[in-house]
Amino acid sequence: MNDTNQHAPDFANSAVESAFAAFSAIVRPQLLQLRQLVFDTALQLPQVGRIDETLKWGQPAYLTPDTRSGSTIRLGTPKEGGFALYTHCQTTLIADFRHLAGDAFRYDGNRAVVFEGNEEPPLDLLRPLVASALTYHLKSR
Known part of the structure; x- marks a missing residue:
């Protein structure tokens, strides 16, 4: 069972809201779960x-503008x-996560964890990746 205990904020950016609306009905619920995971993890x-939610390359993107602690996370298809x-x-995020998670996931090189359209993302298993991305630049300080 996935452990999300908060509610993602309403969309502050209408372009991001439109991007989510444009995702197919097959993947939109899962992408919204990943959005929730980003906000829940940041709160912890x-x-x-x-967290600043914006678009990068037409995809919802999550940044840490005030602290600059993190590397950008994007959600897409x-x-x-x-x-x-x-x-x-150009980070080690996926490689580090692959070292921890092994073959539990499918990867797109060093840039993404990918899922089938109807697959439920295992949020608890993805939380370490999201936490590492949100704190990536703190490691080098």
């Missing part, structure tokens, strides 16, 4: 501060179908 990490949680490809 006070050093992260405010790969060309091959399904949905994905993306991280910056």
